[in-house]
Amino acid sequence: MAKRVALVWRGDPGTPFEASGLPPIGRALRLRGVDVRDVPFSEEAATDVREQLVGVDAVLVWVDPISTRNGRNRSVLDALLRDVAARGTWVSAHPDAILKLGSKDVLVKTRSMEWGSDCRLYANGGDLAGGLPNRLRQGPVVLKQRRGNGGDGVWKVELVDVAAQHDADPTVRVLHALRGSGPEEIRLRDFVARCSVYFDDGGCMVEQPFQERLDEGQVRCYIVDGRVSGFGHHYVAGLVSPAPGEAPSRNPRLYYGPSSMEFQPLKAKLEGGWIDEMAQMLDMQRDQLPVLWDADFFYGPRDQSGADTYVLCEINASSVDIFPGETLTALADAVIGRLGTGG
Numbered sequence: 001m002a003k004r005v006a007l008v009w010r011g012d013p014g015t016p017f018e019a020s021g022l023p024p025i026g027r028a029l030r031l032r033g034v035d036v037r038d039v040p041f042s043e044e045a046a047t048d049v050r051e052q053l054v055g056v057d058a059v060l061v062w063v064d065p066i067s068t069r070n071g072r073n074r075s076v077l078d079a080l081l082r083d084v085a086a087r088g089t090w091v092s093a094h095p096d097a098i099l100k101l102g103s104k105d106v107l108v109k110t111r112s113m114e115w116g117s118d119c120r121l122y123a124n125g126g127d128l129a130g131g132l133p134n135r136l137r138q139g140p141v142v143l144k145q146r147r148g149n150g151g152d153g154v155w156k157v158e159l160v161d162v163a164a165q166h167d168a169d170p171t172v173r174v175l176h177a178l179r180g181s182g183p184e185e186i187r188l189r190d191f192v193a194r195c196s197v198y199f200d201d202g203g204c205m206v207e208q209p210f211q212e213r214l215d216e217g218q219v220r221c222y223i224v225d226g227r228v229s230g231f232g233h234h235y236v237a238g239l240v241s242p243a244p245g246e247a248p249s250r251n252p253r254l255y256y257g258p259s260s261m262e263f264q265p266l267k268a269k270l271e272g273g274w275i276d277e278m279a280q281m282l283d284m285q286r287d288q289l290p291v292l293w294d295a296d297f298f299y300g301p302r303d304q305s306g307a308d309t310y311v312l313c314e315i316n317a318s319s320v321d322i323f324p325g326e327t328l329t330a331l332a333d334a335v336i337g338r339l340g341t342g343g
Contacts, residue, residue, distance in 0.1 A: 002035040003339045004056040008049070008077075010063050011040030022062050022321050028332035034339075043076045050080050057339055058090040060291070064319045065102070065147040074318070090338065093290035093317045100282045101293060102317030104144040104206040110281050115274060115297065115312040122205045129192045132157070132207070136172065140210035142239065144314070145198040151177030151238040153198055156210060160185055177238030211311055213299040215240050218313060219263060220253070222294045222320070222327045225334040226275055226286055228267045230324035231256040255324040266297065266310055291334050292327075293317040 007017045007026055017026045017038040026036045039052045041063060053059055061081065065074055078095035085091040093102070100106070107119040120135070122128040128143075135141055136159050145153030154177035159170055174191055175183045186194075198205050220232035234253035258267065279286055294316045300309035 002033055003058070003336075004035045004037060005029055005058045005060060005335065005339075006037040006039045006053050006056045008039045008041050008053075008059055008061045008063065010042065012042065013040060013045050013048070015040045020062075023323065023328055023331075025060065025328065025331060028328055029335060032332060032336050034336070041077055043072065046076050046080055050084070053080075053084045053089065054087065056089060058092070058335065059084060060092055060335070062319045062321065064149050065098070093293065094288070097284065097288055097290055098317045100284060101289070101315050103146045104148075104314060105146060105204060106278075106282070106315055107144075107206050107208055107312060110278055110312065113274065113277055113281070113312075114269070115310055117209055117211075117300075117311050119209075120207045122207065124199050125192055125196050128195060128205060129189065132188065132192070133168070133170065135207060136170070138209075142208050142210055143195070144206045144208070146204045146206070149316075149319070151179060151181075153205075154178075154238070155191075155195075156239045157191070158210070175239060177236075179238065181238070208313075210239075211298040211300065213301075216299050219266060219297045219299075219310070220294050221263075221266065221270060221297065222292070222323045223270070223275070224292050224327060224330040225337070226271070226289065227330070228258050228270055229327040229330040230258055231260055231263045231267075232323070253322070257324055257326040265307070269310070270295070290317050291338065292320050292331050294320050294323075 009017065009020050009022060011020055015038075018024060026038065029036050037052060037056060039049055041049050059081065063074055063077055074095070081091050081095050085094055105121055107117070108121045110116055111119045120131065122131060132141075136157065140156060140158035143155045143157060148154070156175040156177070158173050160173050161171065169187055169189050171185055172188050172191055173183055173185050175181065195205060214236055217233050217235045220234070221228050222230040222232070232253045232255050256263065275289075276286070279289060296313040296316070297310040298313050300311040303309055
């Protein structure tokens, strides 16, 4: 009997997965003999979705943590997926795995790793108001809300006048990474008040030192079942102020297969220990990691030999899309492999 795999994404009932703009994983699985079920999710259809997921062998999920549609989040879907998983169905990515891996506080939990940086977590506005002034005296920082996408809730913050660094309420220059935003000068207390929304519903903000090599771009590593299956390279236009006369947009992301020579040192570090070390720090078994996830890295300071180092920016585990063809092949093969061994 063919294995049954449900593909879940945010969409209207009756919409095929191929129309979502997401990678054609359904077609790749069907070519391998899998019975693929398209299951678009909406809160209104949650009961029907649950019924469709009962009895399948696996559920693969592509739903962002914060939807632009009516401001909805994943709370209803996550409760549904936990229930399905508790009945014995393999769910990737499981909501609990996303919370450990795909939220920005992973930067704090793994800051002692080689990929780490001096990150701090602010649990509320009072913590932010009390801790940020001292940190800004050391240089610009980037603040990130716990869960988000598309640059929403990601801010570069720096002092406008270093000479006024001992001011209890200095003027800061802030730049929101959200598309279409521009730099703004504002009093620190007003910026902290603006951030209050990020602490709702158990949220937090994570602070990371601004990386000086940001204008050289960011490397995305696509990981399937613990192996690097491809890379992307793109420029982080949202937090890089363009030079005079330069357009704000930069080159699009370029994609590379897993054998790309430029990124072999990073691949070796991930497969040679970083992934296992991260899983241990997050109290996760290897088979609890999503079958597909990606990790974004900044270029860190070069080491004494002049070689690149890498600093973790974030991990995406809830809705990974647009990746090299090698990743699609690896993903389909990995799903077959997991189903063949019981998920």
